Structure formats: C-alpha cells, structure tokens
Amino acid sequence: MNIKEIKEIVTLMNENEITEFIIEREGFKLSIKKGPQFERAAVITQAIAPAAPAIPIPASAGQTGEAKSEPEGTFIVSPMVGTFYSSPSPDLPSFVQVGQEVDEETVVCIIEAMKVMNEIKAERKGKILGVLAENGEAVEFGKKIFKIGDPSAAK
Amino acid sequence: MNIKEIKEIVTLMNENEITEFIIEREGFKLSIKKGPQFERAAVITQAIAPAAPAIPIPASAGQTGEAKSEPEGTFIVSPMVGTFYSSPSPDLPSFVQVGQEVDEETVVCIIEAMKVMNEIKAERKGKILGVLAENGEAVEFGKKIFKIGDPSAAK
Amino acid sequence: MFEKILIANRGEIAIRVIRACRELGIRSVAVYSEADVTSLHTRFADEAICIGPAQSAKSYLNIAAIISAAEIADVEAIHPGYGFLAENAHFAEICESCGIRFIGPRPENIRLMGDKVEAIKAAKRAGVTVIPGSEGVVTDRDAALRIAKRVGYPVMVKAVAGGGGKGMRLAHNDVSLANAFLTAQAEAEAAFGNPAVYVEKRLDHSRHIEVQILADGKGKVIHLFERDCSIQRRHQKLIEESPSPRLSPRTRAKIGRAAVRIAEAIGYVNAGTVEFLLDRDENFYFLEMNTRIQVEHPVTEMVTQVDIVKEQLRISSGHGLKLTQSDVRLLGHAIECRVNAEDWERDFSSCPGKVTMYHAPGGPGVRVDSHVYAGYDIPSYYDSMVSKVICVGHTRESAVTRMQRALDEYVIGGIKTTIPFHRLILSDPRFRKGKYSTDFVDELLEVQKKKKA
C-alpha cells in the first residue's frame, strides 16, 4: 500500500462520511480515524431544539441527506406546497400504478395549491416503484412523492 | 517510509480532519494521533474573549499544556502567590546561580506574601539551568520560577 | 386570540414572532427555503414547511407557496415579519380573500403609504410639515430644475415606489440634477417597475427620527415615543436608540402627536412607524411611513416595556388596545446594534459562511435577537444581518457602556462581523455626546481612511 492508495481511501471516507477505516492482513495493518467535525455539526443542528415538538410535516433535511447516497433520479419530488391527489377525482383510478412505465409527459398526480389543481408530470422515463404520499396528504416543496426506477429495469 | 511520506500523511490528516492514523507492517509501525480535543478547547477558551485585554500575568494554562510534553521535575514552580526575590536583600548575591547544584534543602528564592518572606526550597536534587522570574516580579501559584536539570547532567 | 399562525419570514424576525407566539400560547408554523433547512426558525416553530428553493422569489416571495402552506397547516393568520412580503398590499389582499388574517395593516394602508407621493399628501392633509419639494410626481427634467431653483440646492430625487435607498439620488447643482433625475428614474424602473420620481430639498446635518405607533382599528391610536436612527450607512441603519439624545421634551411630545395624527387620518391599523427628518433647529418633516414591524422595534420594547409583536397579534385577532397613551413611559434608555456578517474594512462586503463558535452576551440589561448558533452555515441568499444586540440602562451613558461590555463578550467565530465597527462608533466622542447626524458614518469612515493612508 502506498501513499496514493491511502489518499484514495481517505477520499472514499470523505465522500461516504466514514469515520473509521481499519484493514488488517498478515503482517499489515492500516487504521484511519476521522475527526468528529461532520458528526458534530449534525448533532448540533438536531439538538438545538431538544424541546421542540415533533414536526408533523417531515423536513426535507433528512431527504437531502439520504439522497446523497442514492443514485440520482430515483425520486419524483413535489415541485410545490399543496395537497397530493393520486387520482383526478375520488371515484376514478389513480393516475399511475406501481410497476407502470411512465415517460416525461405522463401525469402522475395532482397537487392542489390555492384551489388550483396542478397536474404533475413524471418529467423522465421510468418505472414507478412506489407511491410515497397518501391521497389527500399535505406535501411540502421537495417532498418525495414517487420512487421511480430505470425504464423496464427489474426491481 | 521516509520523512517525506510521513509529511504527506500528516498533510492528508490535516486536510481531511483525520484524528488517528496507524499503519503496521512487519517490523514497522507508524501511529499518528491528532488531538483535536485539547487544541479545540484551547481555541475556544482563547476565542471566547476576543476583545479581552492581554492578561499581564501569564495564565498557567499554557504552562500546564507545555509541561505535559516535557519530562517531570524540569521546573521549580511557585507554591504561592506573591513577589519573587532572588536574594535575601537587594545588596546580597542571589541564593542560587545558573549552573549551581542544589539539593532538597537549598533555598532558591524568597516569595513575599502578605508581608511574610517565605523561603522557597528546591525540594529536589539537581542543577539550576535557568531563572525564570525577575527579581521583584509578581508570581502566581504554579508559575515556573526555575528550570532545573538532573544533578551533574551536562546541559 | 389566534390558536395557530404561520410566519412568512426567516431569520431573527421569524424567531421573534415564534417567541411571542409561545408566550401567548399560539402554535406557530415556520416556512423555509431549501437553503434554510438548518435554520433555527424551522427548529423553534411548532411546525415547519419547506416552500421552495433558496432564491427568495421562489420561496419567501412566493405568494402561492405561502398561502398553500397556510392552508395545509390550517392557520388562522400570517405574520409577514419585515422585508419579503411585509409591505405587499397584494399579498395582504390575497390573505384576506383566502380567509387568512394578515397580521399587519389593511391593504389600503400599505398601498397608500407605499406610494411616497401619496404618503406625503396624506401627511400634509393631517397637518404635518413635509419637506419642501415637488408636491407630486415630476415627469420631466425641466420641472425638476424649476423645483430645485425654488427650494434651493442640494435636492434629493426619490422614487415614488421607493424604499431601502433605491432610486434615490442627491444633486448639488443643475448639471448633477439633470443626471440624477434620469438615473433615479432608470433605477426606480429597474427596482420597482415604476419610473416615477419626485424631488425634495435635502436637509443637511439632519437626524432620522421615527415614531412607533400602535392602532387597534377601534379608534385608538397611541405612540411609543421615538427612535433615533441617524447612524446609517447608505440608508441602511446600523445603530438605533430611544429616546433620541437630540429631542427636547417639547418636540418629543409634538412629534409623537404628529405621528398619531397621520395614522388616525388614514385609518391605520396595527403597528407602524412614521419616519421624520429633524433639522438643526429641531423642526421635523414627514419622510415616509413603514407599514410593518421594523428591525429596530426592540429598542422601543426595551425602553417602554411594551411587547410590540404581542400587541400586533392581539390587534389582529380583534382585541382593542388596553394601553392608553399615558400608560406608555420612557423607562431609561435603550440602544441597538445590528451585527452583520460583513467585513467593514473591505467596504462592508458580506461574509457568509459557517459560524464555528458562538457565545452570546448575557447579564443584566442585555437582549440578543439572533438566529445564529455554533455550526450554522449562513446562506448567501439572504441579508447579512446575523444578530441584534439591544442594551438598556437608566441613562444613555449606562446603556452605551453596557453595549460596549456586551459586544466585548460576544463571540461569533468563523465569519467577519460588524462588531469591530460598532466598537469604533460607540467609542467616538461625538457619538458619546449624542451629537451626530445621518452623515456620521460617512465622516467616521473618511477619518478611518485617512488614518490608514
């Protein structure tokens, strides 16, 4: 193992927020521990309001964090604040079903904001893997509303 | 592994906030730990009063810190707050000179506190390597007043 | 009283409103942009809703998103804070049309006072002296020159839709006025979509004095005395104090009554501020009216012990003012320093970034209104104010000394702030004597520049 390989490991640690790395082989051991900087910052912001009541509408903080570790384009997010409707009216079927292939123009849901029904399009090709909002649920800006996979990709 | 490579690793550690780096090979072990803890505390306490005027009497913080990295018994420290006198009276020579061998009972200076002249003894065998307080100087508790080496040890 | 309201703002003012809500038992809903995920107002509120991306136009100025959030959260009212939508009459109207109370004045109050020429006319009708000038919009250069001739140079060209120093130009003679007139028009058009300007005499060495008023919409209007906001740089206030060290008790009473008269004349409701210029002979002239809570409201709160934000909430929820004019007294002296993330030595360039350390001053007579904490990353999208420090004392001298003590204790690590510049002002002999005009900061900067050279 040379210095270049060590640097690569450190980069890997940074990118993935790894705080400890230990490798042992016969006659060889490498151990790298990283400082609490990132962890600490996260703790601070979480703990800053220890007594604050639970926030009913999930903050997008967690989502942003999560998204990093997943490939891009995995979710359709709400482009506005409003009420999520999965179908054009209560007695009609949902715009899309899990497993359905969609394209850029496919309407996937309606979000009602200020009495206006906004049709939300998929804006990409893919397969609906999951519906992440309930019918009639309030959604905020950036809320993940659908999980979407590559077109025709299994699972 | 040579000094250049070690420097690179240290740079890597600094840049990436790595606090511990250990590498072991047959017949070789390198362990580098960075203590953000102490440094950080120091930074915080220093910065906490950015506008505070300079403190004329040195705080023992630095001393405690320093002392850690040096072998024990290197200094005679003041056992009380008071005024340091190197000789029994202004017209007499100093109790001890640099280079002089002292033992437990040797009086090295006087510290005046509340009008009382307290004779301070070396309390160990050794050779005076330096006088760290000026005649008539105010000293606080724990202030290093003499540097003292092993008996008859060169330098 | 309301049970639940939404706060359509961010930063310290959002926290200020949340604090008032907590103390009145009102549930609070914060809204935030994606850049403000870790902002303190999202943590202190009972609920928080993300309304859009970082850019203000898509989040804090996005009326549809805010109304939608208010509907989802099922709130009874919206507090707009200051800035953003606070003086947007259209927003106030939409709120009311959606059955959501707008915590502020009536839309027509906002609209009237938003038109600076109409505002001046209203003040005149209320019998308050205004600055000599054009008495209306000036549409051509020649008219501007004629007015300047009549009132005498220097003159100010100001945007009718103005605010915050935009579309404002100073002219000392015919040549500079010709230019100033055109650039002010162009700037006004760019900033407000309205090129209309008017011309006013510029009063030298004047002070900026403003009067806080409260009107309950049930016939009661009172004032909470004045604030002196003459310590400004480029029309941005840096330090405010109350009472003004310059006003005689007689003028204090007169200016307070004048402010109340204007508010009464236009049927004003809720908290508002009437701004005046005070000349060297203690004559005062109506300047404009701010139809919102102001950044510097804590100065008045500290010196009168009236909680202005709570009064806003009470008035909007339909309660009449319990306070009478004679209840309101000046209990000492209060002063506020606005601490900005700016490097004053580099022309006050803004310094967003991560706050690595944070320790606010404490002890008697010190109030800190801030949204900053250790680890907070100051977004570059919004204004640079990070904190307001307000100190109160029995006398002006004790309040100012206390402020020096508080600023000495204040630790904000990782970014540059204007605390060192405030120290400079507070230790200036002219400031200590209370003898300063709106030119003070420029003069101080000039002296500093010379010292360096």
Add this chain to the structure above:
Amino acid sequence: MFEKILIANRGEIAIRVIRACRELGIRSVAVYSEADVTSLHTRFADEAICIGPAQSAKSYLNIAAIISAAEIADVEAIHPGYGFLAENAHFAEICESCGIRFIGPRPENIRLMGDKVEAIKAAKRAGVTVIPGSEGVVTDRDAALRIAKRVGYPVMVKAVAGGGGKGMRLAHNDVSLANAFLTAQAEAEAAFGNPAVYVEKRLDHSRHIEVQILADGKGKVIHLFERDCSIQRRHQKLIEESPSPRLSPRTRAKIGRAAVRIAEAIGYVNAGTVEFLLDRDENFYFLEMNTRIQVEHPVTEMVTQVDIVKEQLRISSGHGLKLTQSDVRLLGHAIECRVNAEDWERDFSSCPGKVTMYHAPGGPGVRVDSHVYAGYDIPSYYDSMVSKVICVGHTRESAVTRMQRALDEYVIGGIKTTIPFHRLILSDPRFRKGKYSTDFVDELLEVQKKKKA
C-alpha cells in the same frame, strides 16, 4: 469610584461582578484555581491570577493567597461574591487591615448575623416578630424538650453558626427531638466547629420570603421589595420570584419596613437580605439575615431595574445612595430558575463533565447569567449551578410563560441539567396559581415517584 478591584470568587457571580465593573469603568482582577484555568471569569476579567490548586480550601478559601494576589495586582477593593469568603468576618477584617476595601458589610455586621441566636435577638430588639423558640442557645436535651412543650411540636433544632441546611433537624415528638438535638449538635460541630444549637417552632406550610435591602452607611437604608424563595429542595432554593404571589400590598409594605428596621438597628452597610417565614395567615417571622449579594439578586434587579452589584460598588467606594425608597417600584414580575448540572431523576446527583453544546435563550425579557460555554469542562470541585435564567413580564403569568419559552430554547449538551425539573414545576397547576409553600418540591417529587411506580 474604584479604579481596580479583585473578585474573590468564580463562576457566574464572578462574571456578574466583572460585568458591573466593565460598565462602571473599573478594572477587574480574577483569581482562579488550577481547575478553573479555562473558566470564563478568567477570560472576561482584565487580569487573572492563579491562586492555588483545585480544592477550595487551598484556593478560593485561601485568605493569604487572595490577599497576596490583591496586593500584587494593586487593587483597591475585593468583591467576595457569595459563598466562599463572602460571610467570613475574619476575611473582611484582614482586607481592611491591609488597606483593601471589603465590598460588603462591616465585619461586625457579618459576625452578628452569622450568630443566628444573636441575629434573632437583634431582630426582636428592632421590634420584629421572631419564631417562637428557645430565645438563645440550648445546651441540654431537657431544656430542648421543655421548649418544645411550650411552643408545641413540630420543632426545628438549628445550628447557631448555621447556613445551607447544615446542623438542622426536624422533630415531631419528644423521642425524635431527643435524637435530633444530639445529631444537630454533632453536625454543627463537624460543619462549623461550633456545636451550639437552638430550638424553634416549625411553621407548617409556610413560605420563605426575603427582603433585599441596601444601606449606604450614611444613614440611608432602603428595601427593594421581597423575593419569594419557597421553591426549595433540602433548603436549597430552586426558583425565586418577585413580587411574592402571596403577599397583600399591606403585608408587603410591612415586611419591607421590618427589614429596613433590622438593618438600621444593627448599623448595617451595603447590600443584604433579611429572610422571613410567612405563615398561612400572612404573619411573618424573622428567620435570619444574609450579609452578602445573593444568588437570586437578579430577580430583584429585573423587577425594580436597580443594579444591585453596581450599588454595592458605589456604596463601598463611599458614595451615598441616590435612590430613595419612593424611587423603587415593582415594574411587573420576575422569576429565576437555577439550572444545575444535576440529574433530578437520580436524586439530583451532580453531573459534572464537558458541555458539548451551548445555546442560551434570547429575545425579550430574558436574562441569562452563566459562566458556561461550548467546550467548557465543568469541574467537580465546586457547586453544580451552571446558569441562572431570569425572565420578566408585566404579570406573573407572562413571566412564567416566558420562562417556559426560554427553557424550551435552552441547549446545554453533554451534561444533565435540572431544566426538565424546572419545566415540571412551571407547568404544575398549583405553581401556576402561586399557591405553594416550602413543602412544594417534596410533594411534587412524591407525586412523580408514585407515577413511576
């Protein structure tokens, strides 16, 4: 006024005095033990001198070291804070004999009030009612039993040299009194080197009311109204408020005058506190006098707007009181919570350690007196108080609600604090109604214990 003083204390009270010094232009010298190298008072003072190792006996109680430091630093006076040497008449005498002003009462004031039996006699001479009891030291058990018979059970056995609940025992009958008498004597001997005890009737459901006084030594003595300190656990105050929700205006005036009378009778100088018990019928009885600044002094400062520490400094430097009794008014209501590093769910065991996060509450009407900061390691050598939060409002209800809001905002990470216990008290219906006695905390803990079981 002094130019330079030394503060013979640590923690928040050292910082409190430093703040007053800064605001009066007095240079301050901190002293600290080796355990307090990183303590905030060493940073906020103009100078700091290490006086000894961690143990109080060798540092903060080390008279020679402190006087020596005062001489080295060439100060004019020493402020003792509270605790440590604050009520040590010998120390006060040494200061004066070294030409250093002791910022506090005269040594004879301290000595007189330090002897609880003599203090009671002084109160009686001043015409103030005292608790029925032994009227002097009780040297044998039989005498104690006779007194108990006369005044009726329950009775308290108390150390003559007492303070802080030490050498104090409650007895409900002859058998328990016989034991209590002996254990109190032994405890008093161990704690104060003086076994003398006296016997008092125990007043059930009483309130602890104390009156803050200021005496300038030039014939003027005034009071700053009362504090209600009935929220105690094991004779340690947890919450204090002013005014007392229990006192009628008539009794308020009477108890204030009684306190002033005692201070006048003994020729008291500087700030002091006269403590009383108040029974259910609003009769009050002299308990003892504290001859120092008290932990809870900010409550009075917030509600009267008198800076007590500044007054101490002014009086000691020879200035007469400018304030007159009629200047002092109650401007609303103030309440203080003492935040300790303790785990209330484990019998309030102390929790020293490193404070990993720290964010103090702000906004209107909130004052925080604390020496804690992020990264500070709370030493285990000293008391467990980390902060005092003081809130003020127009009414008791608004002050209490504000306190709840402030505690909700307060972040102290890394250690356990008593904030959750304060929340419990503040939300208790009996507390909200102001109907509590010194038994309140014990009763609350009993209820909590039952809930858990």
